[in-house]
Amino acid sequence: MSDSPQQPVPQKKSAGRDLSAAIGVGLGLGAVIIASLFVVKAVFVGVIAVAVVVGLWELTARLQERKAIKAPLVPLAVGGAAMVVAGYVRGPGGAWVAMALTALAVLVWRMTEPPEGYLKDVTAGLFAAFYVPFLATFVALMLTADDGPWRVLVFLLLTVVSDTGAYAVGWRFGKRKLAPRISPGKTREGLFGAIAFAMVAGALSMQFLIDGGTWWQGLLMGLAVAASATLGDLGESMIKRDLGIKDMGTLLPGHGGIMDRLDSLLPTAPVVWLLMVAFVGAG
Incomplete structure (x- = not known):
């Protein structure tokens, strides 16, 4: 045989x-x-x-x-x-x-x-x-703001959900590259996943966690967060490519450094703050 x-x-x-x-x-x-x-x-x-x-x-x-x-x-x-x-x-x-x-x-x-x-x-x-x-x-x-902890929680939640949606959808369905010269792993399908996940999370968060917030405001906020988080991630990827490194540090096992976790959070913070003030006031 x-x-x-x-x-x-x-x-x-x-x-x-x-x-x-x-x-x-x-x-x-x-x-x-x-x-x-x-x-x-x-x-x-x-x-x-x-x-x-x-x-x-x-x-x-x-x-x-x-x-x-x-x-x-x-x-x-x-x-x-x-x-x-x-x-x-x-x-x-x-x-x-x-x-x-x-x-x-x-x-x-x-x-x-x-x-x-x-x-x-x-x-x-x-x-x-x-x-x-x-x-x-x-x-x-x-x-x-009086409800400041809840605003910060929504900001963190939407950013994490956006990143998770991009990863999950991109890993499963991603085929078309979003910005291959900057971040080869990112796909257009992943971006759509980030937008969909963040908009759903935004609608639920603004409706149930923020006093005076409504679901349609959450949809807009989720869309804005998906855009700013993606741009922030691409921005740091550009910096790391110019420096010729994969991660900014090694402080967090499985994550890299602190800056590797802040990349999408930093540019999203002013976006969420501004939209919160516009939608429900400074508090």
Whole structure:
């Protein structure tokens, strides 16, 4: 009896990460966030500030390693944390003042080193100040409303649901690439999944979790979140491609670094804050 030729075993699609570790870390982070969010608002502001500082550390470290760009971390970290607190205590005006002072501190701090590379270093520093702490400040602004914890919860929920919808639909049905030169794994089908999941979650969230909210407002918010989360993900993918890295860090097993989790959250925060104010007021 002759041996029949072995047929190649079909390869299943893979997410490219340790899924069990990713789920465990995700659940742990979720528990910490929810506990701090609904127990004491100030504690959650501290969580935001810590995430901002760690994210800035990851970003500036990668810039120095891969591009020899020395964005000054100390004024960015101090100013970034102050930005989040100022936004919570003093509102949008406080956030803008802290942003301006952080920018000035970056310019002055870099003057203590030789002038070579000054322009690229401070430019990267100003970009980092806007990209991480300033955008994160809009989460603190959401929190200042009477129903602030629920607004933040809706913001987090819609962003996570959008990412999950994109992954689930793209993994199962994805064929047409969305932006192959930036992120080859993203598909148009995945984008449609993100939109559908986020719009359904938005309608339910605005109707049942936000006082004065209605389902049609949630549909619009879900659509906006799917767009901003996708653009945020693509934006960080562009940064990582330019730097020649897969992840911004290794702090979170299965996820990469803090910045790899903030990529879709940061640009979505001002979008949700603005729509919440437009739909149900500042609170």
